[in-house]
Amino acid sequence: MTLNITRAGIGSPPFRVQAFALEDDTALVLNAQPDVACKMDEHPIRIMTALYDDVPDSPGCVVVRGHRPFYLHAMVHDFDQEPSFKEAWVSAALSCVFQICEARQVRALALETLGCRHGRLRESKFFELLDAALDDRQFDFLGSVWLVTPGAAT
Secondary structure (H helix, E strand, O other): OOOEEEEEOOOOOOOOOOEEEEEEEOOOOOOOOOOOOOOOOOOHHHHHHHHHHOOOOOOOOEEEEOOOOEEEEEEEEOOOOOOOEOHHHHHHHHHHHHHHHHHOOOOEEEEEOOOOOOOOOOHHHHHHHHHHHHOOOOOOOOOEEEEEOOOOOO
């Protein structure tokens, strides 16, 4: 299947998508929802201890949340390291995003320019990494990618 990639800003989606790939970090705080109220059934000290003992996933991994639309949290940042991102993590996350889309039969994906929003990855370098991730890859389901870029005309 031929993959159609459309570049557009966040305010002007070119089509409906079934999954959003978001730039995130190993602790999943960059896209945390602060407005979600949570009921604390446990004592705050136990909650804080659990958070302290929590082992984050590895950079380059992707965590899936939700269901149609899926939210694919691409962990391209590790705030325990300087710089917080690496090109290799962006490459690994892109590969994971495409594998997950195929496994979940996603036909349309919104993809942030990973590493560019919160990191200092140049868009031109992201496009090189994207080209490499797509090189020789065949898709049975994924047909459209909305490349969400802050600088794109809306």
